[in-house]
Amino acid sequence: MTGRGILDQISAGLEPAGILLRGIARFGEGEGPALDGGGTALSVVLLGNIGGSVWPAFSRWRRRYGGPDPLDTWSKAMIQPVARKLAATAWFPSDPPYQPFQQWAMRAEALAPSPLGILLHPRYGLWHGYRGALGFPFELDGCLSLRDRDPSADGWEDACTAACPAGAVAKERFDVAACRAYLRSDAGQETCMVEGCRARDACPVGAQFRYPPEQVRFHMQALF
Numbered sequence: 001m002t003g004r005g006i007l008d009q010i011s012a013g014l015e016p017a018g019i020l021l022r023g024i025a026r027f028g029e030g031e032g033p034a035l036d037g038g039g040t041a042l043s044v045v046l047l048g049n050i051g052g053s054v055w056p057a058f059s060r061w062r063r064r065y066g067g068p069d070p071l072d073t074w075s076k077a078m079i080q081p082v083a084r085k086l087a088a089t090a091w092f093p094s095d096p097p098y099q100p101f102q103q104w105a106m107r108a109e110a111l112a113p114s115p116l117g118i119l120l121h122p123r124y125g126l127w128h129g130y131r132g133a134l135g136f137p138f139e140l141d142g143c144l145s146l147r148d149r150d151p152s153a154d155g156w157e158d159a160c161t162a163a164c165p166a167g168a169v170a171k172e173r174f175d176v177a178a179c180r181a182y183l184r185s186d187a188g189q190e191t192c193m194v195e196g197c198r199a200r201d202a203c204p205v206g207a208q209f210r211y212p213p214e215q216v217r218f219h220m221q222a223l224f
Protein backbone atom coordinates (compact mmCIF):
# COMPACT_ATOMS: atom_id res chain seq x y z
CA MET A 1 0.00 0.00 0.00
CA THR A 2 1.31 3.49 -0.80
CA GLY A 3 1.71 6.29 1.71
CA ARG A 4 -1.40 7.97 0.39
CA GLY A 5 -3.30 4.67 0.65
CA ILE A 6 -2.39 4.35 4.33
CA LEU A 7 -3.38 7.94 5.07
CA ASP A 8 -6.67 7.42 3.22
CA GLN A 9 -7.40 4.32 5.31
CA ILE A 10 -6.64 6.18 8.53
CA SER A 11 -8.92 9.04 7.48
CA ALA A 12 -11.71 6.68 6.44
CA GLY A 13 -11.55 4.93 9.82
CA LEU A 14 -11.26 7.97 12.07
CA GLU A 15 -12.73 11.05 10.40
CA PRO A 16 -16.30 9.99 11.22
CA ALA A 17 -15.25 10.23 14.89
CA GLY A 18 -13.71 13.67 14.31
CA ILE A 19 -10.20 12.29 14.89
CA LEU A 20 -8.19 13.93 12.12
CA LEU A 21 -4.77 13.49 10.50
CA ARG A 22 -2.62 16.07 12.26
CA GLY A 23 0.76 15.68 10.58
CA ILE A 24 3.59 13.25 9.96
CA ALA A 25 6.77 13.33 12.02
CA ARG A 26 9.63 11.83 10.02
CA PHE A 27 12.72 10.21 11.54
CA GLY A 28 16.03 8.80 10.35
CA GLU A 29 17.07 5.16 10.89
CA GLY A 30 17.26 4.40 14.64
CA GLU A 31 16.10 7.90 15.60
CA GLY A 32 12.34 7.39 16.00
CA PRO A 33 10.33 5.70 18.76
CA ALA A 34 10.55 1.91 19.18
CA LEU A 35 7.94 -0.11 17.31
CA ASP A 36 6.07 -3.09 18.81
CA GLY A 37 7.49 -5.46 16.20
CA GLY A 38 11.09 -4.30 16.74
CA GLY A 39 13.05 -1.53 15.05
CA THR A 40 12.17 2.14 15.16
CA ALA A 41 9.60 4.27 13.37
CA LEU A 42 10.53 6.25 10.27
CA SER A 43 7.07 7.87 10.25
CA VAL A 44 4.74 8.80 13.09
CA VAL A 45 1.27 9.92 12.03
CA LEU A 46 -0.26 12.26 14.57
CA LEU A 47 -4.01 12.04 15.15
CA GLY A 48 -6.15 14.52 17.00
CA ASN A 49 -8.87 17.11 17.20
CA ILE A 50 -9.17 20.46 15.52
CA GLY A 51 -11.54 22.68 17.42
CA GLY A 52 -14.57 20.70 18.59
CA SER A 53 -14.17 17.99 15.90
CA VAL A 54 -14.30 15.03 18.29
CA TRP A 55 -17.04 16.37 20.51
CA PRO A 56 -20.20 15.12 18.73
CA ALA A 57 -19.00 11.48 18.37
CA PHE A 58 -17.38 11.43 21.81
CA SER A 59 -20.48 12.89 23.51
CA ARG A 60 -22.73 10.27 21.92
CA TRP A 61 -20.40 7.45 23.06
CA ARG A 62 -20.05 8.90 26.54
CA ARG A 63 -23.77 8.62 27.29
CA ARG A 64 -23.28 4.83 27.43
CA TYR A 65 -19.98 4.92 29.38
CA GLY A 66 -19.71 5.49 33.12
CA GLY A 67 -16.03 4.61 33.68
CA PRO A 68 -12.90 6.67 34.29
CA ASP A 69 -10.90 8.71 31.73
CA PRO A 70 -13.67 8.82 29.14
CA LEU A 71 -11.83 10.79 26.42
CA ASP A 72 -8.72 8.60 26.61
CA THR A 73 -10.79 5.40 26.68
CA TRP A 74 -12.87 6.52 23.69
CA SER A 75 -9.76 7.55 21.73
CA LYS A 76 -8.25 4.09 22.22
CA ALA A 77 -11.50 2.40 21.21
CA MET A 78 -11.48 4.40 17.97
CA ILE A 79 -7.75 4.26 17.11
CA GLN A 80 -6.68 0.74 18.14
CA PRO A 81 -8.75 -1.10 15.48
CA VAL A 82 -7.23 1.13 12.77
CA ALA A 83 -3.74 0.45 14.15
CA ARG A 84 -4.36 -3.31 14.10
CA LYS A 85 -5.66 -3.21 10.54
CA LEU A 86 -2.56 -1.34 9.34
CA ALA A 87 -0.07 -3.25 11.57
CA ALA A 88 0.95 0.10 13.07
CA THR A 89 2.23 0.75 16.60
CA ALA A 90 -0.21 2.99 18.48
CA TRP A 91 0.74 5.49 21.19
CA PHE A 92 -1.60 7.56 23.33
CA PRO A 93 -0.72 10.90 24.92
CA SER A 94 -1.82 10.11 28.48
CA ASP A 95 -0.22 6.67 28.70
CA PRO A 96 2.98 6.49 30.73
CA PRO A 97 5.81 6.51 29.93
CA TYR A 98 4.72 9.72 28.19
CA GLN A 99 5.74 9.84 24.58
CA PRO A 100 7.01 13.26 23.38
CA PHE A 101 3.86 14.13 21.44
CA GLN A 102 4.66 17.84 21.41
CA GLN A 103 8.16 17.26 20.06
CA TRP A 104 6.68 15.01 17.36
CA ALA A 105 4.10 17.67 16.53
CA MET A 106 6.77 20.38 16.21
CA ARG A 107 8.73 18.10 13.90
CA ALA A 108 5.62 17.73 11.72
CA GLU A 109 4.41 21.33 11.62
CA ALA A 110 5.32 24.95 12.28
CA LEU A 111 3.98 24.97 15.85
CA ALA A 112 5.22 27.37 18.50
CA PRO A 113 5.45 26.77 22.26
CA SER A 114 3.01 28.95 24.24
CA PRO A 115 3.06 30.22 27.83
CA LEU A 116 0.24 27.75 28.56
CA GLY A 117 2.28 24.72 27.58
CA ILE A 118 -0.11 24.10 24.68
CA LEU A 119 1.50 24.41 21.24
CA LEU A 120 0.24 27.29 19.12
CA HIS A 121 -0.87 26.17 15.68
CA PRO A 122 -0.59 28.71 12.84
CA ARG A 123 -4.24 28.18 11.86
CA TYR A 124 -5.99 26.59 14.85
CA GLY A 125 -4.27 28.57 17.57
CA LEU A 126 -4.56 26.82 20.96
CA TRP A 127 -7.72 24.94 19.94
CA HIS A 128 -6.31 21.56 18.97
CA GLY A 129 -4.97 18.45 20.69
CA TYR A 130 -3.65 14.97 20.09
CA ARG A 131 -5.63 11.76 20.63
CA GLY A 132 -3.03 9.25 19.48
CA ALA A 133 -0.22 8.49 17.04
CA LEU A 134 0.56 5.62 14.68
CA GLY A 135 4.13 4.51 13.97
CA PHE A 136 5.35 2.83 10.76
CA PRO A 137 8.76 1.36 9.85
CA PHE A 138 8.82 3.11 6.44
CA GLU A 139 8.60 6.59 4.98
CA LEU A 140 5.11 7.93 4.32
CA ASP A 141 4.44 10.53 1.67
CA GLY A 142 1.60 12.93 1.96
CA CYS A 143 1.63 16.62 2.54
CA LEU A 144 -0.40 17.27 5.65
CA SER A 145 1.53 19.89 7.45
CA LEU A 146 1.45 23.65 7.64
CA ARG A 147 4.95 25.02 7.63
CA ASP A 148 4.28 28.77 7.58
CA ARG A 149 3.92 30.78 10.72
CA ASP A 150 1.11 33.31 10.82
CA PRO A 151 2.54 36.83 11.34
CA SER A 152 -0.81 38.01 12.71
CA ALA A 153 0.07 35.89 15.75
CA ASP A 154 2.54 38.57 16.92
CA GLY A 155 1.76 39.73 20.44
CA TRP A 156 -0.41 36.72 21.28
CA GLU A 157 1.75 35.78 24.27
CA ASP A 158 1.06 39.08 26.01
CA ALA A 159 -2.67 38.69 25.45
CA CYS A 160 -2.56 35.24 27.10
CA THR A 161 -0.44 36.13 30.10
CA ALA A 162 -2.44 39.30 30.83
CA ALA A 163 -5.75 37.41 30.77
CA CYS A 164 -5.00 34.87 33.52
CA PRO A 165 -6.75 36.04 36.73
CA ALA A 166 -4.40 33.89 38.84
CA GLY A 167 -1.19 35.22 37.28
CA ALA A 168 -0.36 31.57 36.59
CA VAL A 169 0.59 32.06 32.97
CA ALA A 170 4.00 33.61 32.46
CA LYS A 171 6.20 33.54 29.36
CA GLU A 172 8.74 31.31 31.11
CA ARG A 173 6.36 28.77 32.61
CA PHE A 174 2.81 27.78 33.40
CA ASP A 175 2.34 27.63 37.20
CA VAL A 176 0.04 24.63 37.51
CA ALA A 177 -0.26 24.92 41.32
CA ALA A 178 -1.31 28.59 41.14
CA CYS A 179 -3.84 27.77 38.42
CA ARG A 180 -5.37 24.89 40.40
CA ALA A 181 -5.50 26.96 43.63
CA TYR A 182 -7.46 29.64 41.77
CA LEU A 183 -9.77 27.05 40.23
CA ARG A 184 -10.61 25.84 43.75
CA SER A 185 -11.54 29.37 44.94
CA ASP A 186 -15.09 30.75 44.68
CA ALA A 187 -13.95 33.18 41.98
CA GLY A 188 -12.35 30.36 39.97
CA GLN A 189 -15.42 28.16 40.33
CA GLU A 190 -17.62 30.96 38.99
CA THR A 191 -15.37 32.01 36.11
CA CYS A 192 -12.67 29.71 34.65
CA MET A 193 -14.42 26.48 35.65
CA VAL A 194 -17.58 27.57 33.79
CA GLU A 195 -16.22 29.62 30.92
CA GLY A 196 -12.87 27.90 30.39
CA CYS A 197 -9.28 29.05 30.65
CA ARG A 198 -9.19 32.84 30.18
CA ALA A 199 -5.62 32.78 28.89
CA ARG A 200 -6.44 30.19 26.26
CA ASP A 201 -9.53 32.17 25.30
CA ALA A 202 -7.58 35.43 24.95
CA CYS A 203 -5.26 34.11 22.23
CA PRO A 204 -6.24 35.86 18.99
CA VAL A 205 -4.98 33.05 16.72
CA GLY A 206 -7.59 30.49 15.58
CA ALA A 207 -10.38 32.00 17.69
CA GLN A 208 -12.95 30.53 15.29
CA PHE A 209 -11.79 27.04 16.36
CA ARG A 210 -12.71 27.59 20.04
CA TYR A 211 -14.10 24.47 21.69
CA PRO A 212 -17.85 24.34 22.34
CA PRO A 213 -18.84 25.30 25.93
CA GLU A 214 -19.40 21.69 27.07
CA GLN A 215 -15.96 20.63 25.82
CA VAL A 216 -14.34 23.63 27.52
CA ARG A 217 -15.96 22.63 30.83
CA PHE A 218 -14.92 18.99 30.37
CA HIS A 219 -11.24 19.98 29.99
CA MET A 220 -11.38 22.40 32.94
CA GLN A 221 -12.85 19.63 35.10
CA ALA A 222 -10.02 17.32 34.00
CA LEU A 223 -7.41 19.95 34.88
CA PHE A 224 -9.12 20.70 38.22
Ligand code: B12
Nearest residue numbers: 093098099100101102103117118119128129130219222223
Ligand atom coordinates in the same frame (compact mmCIF):
# COMPACT_ATOMS: atom_id res chain seq x y z
C1 B12 B 1 1.68 15.92 32.10
C2 B12 B 1 0.81 16.75 31.19
C3 B12 B 1 0.17 17.85 31.74
C4 B12 B 1 0.38 18.32 33.16
C5 B12 B 1 1.62 19.25 33.16
C6 B12 B 1 2.43 19.10 34.41
C7 B12 B 1 3.81 19.78 34.26
N1 B12 B 1 3.91 21.00 34.72
O1 B12 B 1 4.67 19.20 33.64
C8 B12 B 1 -0.96 19.07 33.46
C9 B12 B 1 -1.96 18.09 34.08
C10 B12 B 1 -0.88 20.29 34.34
C11 B12 B 1 -1.40 19.42 32.03
C12 B12 B 1 -2.36 20.36 31.77
C13 B12 B 1 -2.84 20.64 30.51
N2 B12 B 1 -2.51 19.98 29.37
CO1 B12 B 1 -1.18 18.59 29.27
N3 B12 B 1 -0.12 17.08 29.00
C14 B12 B 1 0.65 16.40 29.81
C15 B12 B 1 1.18 15.15 29.06
C16 B12 B 1 0.26 13.96 29.40
C17 B12 B 1 2.60 14.75 29.31
C18 B12 B 1 3.64 15.88 29.14
C19 B12 B 1 5.00 15.25 29.15
O2 B12 B 1 5.60 15.11 30.22
N4 B12 B 1 5.46 14.76 28.00
C20 B12 B 1 6.68 14.00 27.90
C21 B12 B 1 7.75 14.80 27.20
C22 B12 B 1 8.99 13.92 26.99
O3 B12 B 1 7.20 15.16 25.92
P1 B12 B 1 7.64 16.51 25.17
O4 B12 B 1 6.79 16.61 23.92
O5 B12 B 1 9.07 16.61 25.02
O6 B12 B 1 7.24 17.53 26.32
C23 B12 B 1 6.69 18.76 26.17
C24 B12 B 1 5.66 18.98 27.27
O7 B12 B 1 6.09 18.38 28.47
C25 B12 B 1 5.66 20.48 27.34
N5 B12 B 1 5.29 20.97 28.67
C26 B12 B 1 6.10 21.24 29.66
N6 B12 B 1 5.42 21.74 30.71
C27 B12 B 1 4.11 21.77 30.37
C28 B12 B 1 3.00 22.19 31.06
C29 B12 B 1 1.72 22.12 30.45
C30 B12 B 1 0.52 22.59 31.19
C31 B12 B 1 1.59 21.57 29.13
C32 B12 B 1 0.27 21.49 28.45
C33 B12 B 1 2.77 21.16 28.44
C34 B12 B 1 4.02 21.26 29.07
O8 B12 B 1 6.94 20.94 26.94
C35 B12 B 1 7.70 19.85 26.44
C36 B12 B 1 8.48 20.29 25.22
O9 B12 B 1 7.64 20.62 24.14
C37 B12 B 1 1.02 15.63 27.57
C38 B12 B 1 0.89 14.49 26.55
C39 B12 B 1 2.27 14.02 26.09
N7 B12 B 1 2.44 12.74 26.00
O10 B12 B 1 3.15 14.83 25.82
C40 B12 B 1 -0.22 16.53 27.66
C41 B12 B 1 -0.36 17.70 26.71
C42 B12 B 1 0.96 18.41 26.58
N8 B12 B 1 -1.32 18.56 27.40
C43 B12 B 1 -2.17 19.13 26.63
C44 B12 B 1 -3.22 19.98 27.04
C45 B12 B 1 -4.20 20.43 25.95
C46 B12 B 1 -3.35 20.36 28.36
C47 B12 B 1 -4.49 21.23 28.97
C48 B12 B 1 -5.00 22.36 28.12
C49 B12 B 1 -5.63 20.24 29.27
C50 B12 B 1 -6.79 20.74 30.12
N9 B12 B 1 -7.39 19.80 30.78
O11 B12 B 1 -7.18 21.85 30.14
C51 B12 B 1 -3.84 21.72 30.25
C52 B12 B 1 -3.11 23.05 30.03
C53 B12 B 1 -3.33 24.02 31.07
C54 B12 B 1 -4.25 25.16 30.68
N10 B12 B 1 -3.84 26.34 30.98
O12 B12 B 1 -5.33 25.00 30.12
C55 B12 B 1 -1.94 18.75 25.17
C56 B12 B 1 -1.29 19.88 24.38
C57 B12 B 1 -1.84 19.94 22.96
C58 B12 B 1 -1.18 21.02 22.18
N11 B12 B 1 -1.95 21.65 21.32
O13 B12 B 1 -0.01 21.28 22.30
C59 B12 B 1 -1.08 17.44 25.32
C60 B12 B 1 -0.10 17.18 24.18
C61 B12 B 1 -2.10 16.28 25.45
C62 B12 B 1 -2.99 16.04 24.26
N12 B12 B 1 -3.85 15.05 24.40
O14 B12 B 1 -2.97 16.67 23.23
N13 B12 B 1 -0.77 18.63 31.11
